[in-house]
Amino acid sequence: MFNGASSFIESVDGVFLFTIIVSVFFLVLITALMIGFVIKYSRKKNPKAVNIKGNAKLEILWTVIPTILVLIMFWYGWIGYLDMVNIPEDAMPVDVTAQMWSWKFKYSNGMETDSLYVPVNKPVKLNLKSYDVSHSFFVPAFRIKKDVYPGTEREVWFEATEIGEYNIACAEYCGLNHSYMYSKIFVLAREDFDNWFYGISEEDQKLLEEMTNGTEKENLIEN
Secondary structure, eight states: OOOOSBTTHHHHHHHHHHHHHHHHHHHHHHHHHHHHHHHHTOTTTOSSOOOOOOOHHHHHHHHHHHHHHHHHHHHHHHHHHHHHHSOOTTOEEEEEEEETTEEEEEETTSOEESSEEEETTSEEEEEEEESSSOEEEEEGGGTEEEEEOBTOEEEEEEEBOSOEEEEEEEOSOOSTTGGGOEEEEEEEOHHHHHHHHTTOOHHHHHHHHHHHTTSSHHHHHHO
């Protein structure tokens, strides 16, 4: 928990942790009360059954408290959901095509790859579509999952926060080789990504740095 590589980790894992803590607390509390009542009101100690009347205050209490807790869970979940659906305007677009049983990624420069390459600390917007059946784009380390259906285009975004290699899986059964429909996300440093994206070799990079003295590198790449 809280081990991940995107900006969604804190909100998703925070709600998950809160839900687990509340659930475990009431599991222990209710179980302990049940065992206590079984012992206290056992037949040996109470051979004659006692007619117990209702307690309005107690009933209100055990209705109000769970309601408040559920509303708190909903609120934090809603905040996290809004963050996931509001895509930043400066997000880098990538077209993603799902088909049995592979993923294809196309970038704004026309390049197509079987793996996804993104820069660290940069919002990325994925435009998802399917050529055949229903699929689901799932990246556990980023806490993102989006179903993809034929004839529709869906969107999901993320911002990778740690450089590394992460798994992409299909989380919707899509046929015989569904379990083999996986790929990789490679999160690169901004400079490494720019070199890859613009197709600059190491030799060209050194020459570029010499020509610009490291001051106009970004503008020269863009032009």
